[in-house]
Amino acid sequence: MTGVEIRQAVLEILERIAPDEDLSDLDDAVAFREQMELDSMDFLDIVMELRKGYRVQIPEEDYHNLNTMQSTVDYLTPKMKDVPVAG
Amino acid sequence: MSRWLADCCACRSATSGSGYHSFRAIARVNVDDGPHWEKSTVHYDTVIIGAGMSGLSAGVRLAYYEKNVCILERHTTIGGLNSFYRLRKRNYDVGLHAVTNYAEPGSKGGPLSKLLRQLRMKWEDFDLRPQLHSSIAFPDCTLRFTNDFAYLLEQVAMAFPKQIDGFNRLVRTIADHDALNLDKRQATSARQVLSEHISDPLLIDMLFCPLMFYGSATPRDMDFSQFVIMFKSIFHEGFGRPFDGIRMILKKLVRHFKALGGHLKLRAGVSEIVQRGGKAKAVVLDDGTEITTDNVLSSAGAAETMRLVDPTRPMVRPKAGDISFVESISVLDCEPASLGHHDTIVFYNDADSFHYERPNEPVDLRSGIICSPNNFDYSRPLEDGRMRITALAEPDYWIDLPEEEYQQRKMEWNDRIIESALKHIPDFRSHVIDTDVFSPRTIRRFTGHLNGCVYGAPEKFANGQTPVGNLYLCGTDQGFLGIVGAMLSGITIANRYLLK
Numbered sequence: 001m002t003g004v005e006i007r008q009a010v011l012e013i014l015e016r017i018a019p020d021e022d023l024s025d026l027d028d029a030v031a032f033r034e035q036m037e038l039d040s041m042d043f044l045d046i047v048m049e050l051r052k053g054y055r056v057q058i059p060e061e062d063y064h065n066l067n068t069m070q071s072t073v074d075y076l077t078p079k080m081k082d083v084p085v086a087g
Numbered sequence: 088m089s090r091w092l093a094d095c096c097a098c099r100s101a102t103s104g105s106g107y108h109s110f111r112a113i114a115r116v117n118v119d120d121g122p123h124w125e126k127s128t129v130h131y132d133t134v135i136i137g138a139g140m141s142g143l144s145a146g147v148r149l150a151y152y153e154k155n156v157c158i159l160e161r162h163t164t165i166g167g168l169n170s171f172y173r174l175r176k177r178n179y180d181v182g183l184h185a186v187t188n189y190a191e192p193g194s195k196g197g198p199l200s201k202l203l204r205q206l207r208m209k210w211e212d213f214d215l216r217p218q219l220h221s222s223i224a225f226p227d228c229t230l231r232f233t234n235d236f237a238y239l240l241e242q243v244a245m246a247f248p249k250q251i252d253g254f255n256r257l258v259r260t261i262a263d264h265d266a267l268n269l270d271k272r273q274a275t276s277a278r279q280v281l282s283e284h285i286s287d288p289l290l291i292d293m294l295f296c297p298l299m300f301y302g303s304a305t306p307r308d309m310d311f312s313q314f315v316i317m318f319k320s321i322f323h324e325g326f327g328r329p330f331d332g333i334r335m336i337l338k339k340l341v342r343h344f345k346a347l348g349g350h351l352k353l354r355a356g357v358s359e360i361v362q363r364g365g366k367a368k369a370v371v372l373d374d375g376t377e378i379t380t381d382n383v384l385s386s387a388g389a390a391e392t393m394r395l396v397d398p399t400r401p402m403v404r405p406k407a408g409d410i411s412f413v414e415s416i417s418v419l420d421c422e423p424a425s426l427g428h429h430d431t432i433v434f435y436n437d438a439d440s441f442h443y444e445r446p447n448e449p450v451d452l453r454s455g456i457i458c459s460p461n462n463f464d465y466s467r468p469l470e471d472g473r474m475r476i477t478a479l480a481e482p483d484y485w486i487d488l489p490e491e492e493y494q495q496r497k498m499e500w501n502d503r504i505i506e507s508a509l510k511h512i513p514d515f516r517s518h519v520i521d522t523d524v525f526s527p528r529t530i531r532r533f534t535g536h537l538n539g540c541v542y543g544a545p546e547k548f549a550n551g552q553t554p555v556g557n558l559y560l561c562g563t564d565q566g567f568l569g570i571v572g573a574m575l576s577g578i579t580i581a582n583r584y585l586l587k
Contacts (some may be wrong), residue, residue, distance in 0.1 A: 044582060051152075
């Protein structure tokens, strides 16, 4: 998957986790938490949805990389480069 | 042969053309022990005991993340402390007066919104409609409240002008208290904290009354964390109810769970949790079937669960609770509102002070809860009018009564409970077209909780752990309260231990 495709995948996960949030003008450089109501349970879900949908393992010490959309995509790009888009 | 066993045998013949030996191989269990020859062919990641709110919610989480999970329920239907039944062609709810933690659809951040997100369910799935208004009625003083907290503040300021500053301080203390921290819990007396802010014992009792009635496993006082959870869920967030009652939420949960691939077995009571070397390995059902599993999550209660591990275990620790209730349910030929009764719930107390404890008599007639399920903000009327009146009961009296006397005593006390509640509501007795009553005996029968206790053990196990590795607790004895609390309890424990 390319960075653009990974961004789309993360966006779909966020929509699934937090359907009440409007993600249309999400700023990729700003922390998710500052733009939407996300608690630690929701963060765990991002990690688990990635595991479920794309078989990506994210160790706990790497969770800080999921702070913004940009940092998430940067972190996931090498991990997901061989993952097919269908997921 | 139970239906479960029938399923089990069908699946056995389907998986194996060569009969018993290959079945044994599939079963991954030790089958040396003679009579227990019926083994499940499926090994589960997690077996959940109890298909109530907490077990079903935990099941949804695990199934969503592709865990192989099975919920075992002793009864013929889902639900536990919150359930439903049909009697003489009418639907009844057990447990539920109202769902606490009400929030407007679409609102963010509260327990209900967290819950829906975690379950991947929609606001419409719960279909909650808000209460109209409720009251706390004590001798010479009534406080009314709605789902708008500002209204309660006004009421307190009006009825207790000298206490309002202290009450506001209490509200700030509550807001600052992290009641959901599962690990660093210190038992703090809520009465002690309240007395630091409020000097009038009447106001203290009036605040305790609804919170205790709707969630205290301990008599007379509550742990402050429990008090905070209840205070927020009732006064800050408030009451709601689905038009179709609790069955609607339970059925949605089950449908969701099954659609995600979860297994639900009814009529499958667990009689033993098999442990080896301090780890739970399997559960044995009432009919002898053994099911192997990596983890067990039990909503059966702390004391009740540990007795499944060791049936010879004395009942002393952990201690089972003994706060239980009798409820009188009257079906009316009219809406309560047509008789002039508009309150959703009335918490009443007629004594000089409020006594929340196991009574010495069969029923404590001095206080109670009057719930009118009709009095929610519905767009159309319910099928019939209802008045439910609930009062503290002495469990042993009801559990020990001989069967022939039991029915008669229920009706006698039903009449006395209604009579004592009439100080607070219009006399509806000439409109009653049907009556049902439940007692601690009913609760014990349908939930398996010793003493028919409703809010579980006095001691809570917030982190869900037991002395047995990979055996965890959820539900009332884990300690989140109410319907939303029960569901969050299952979710929290599943997230913490079972999704690795």
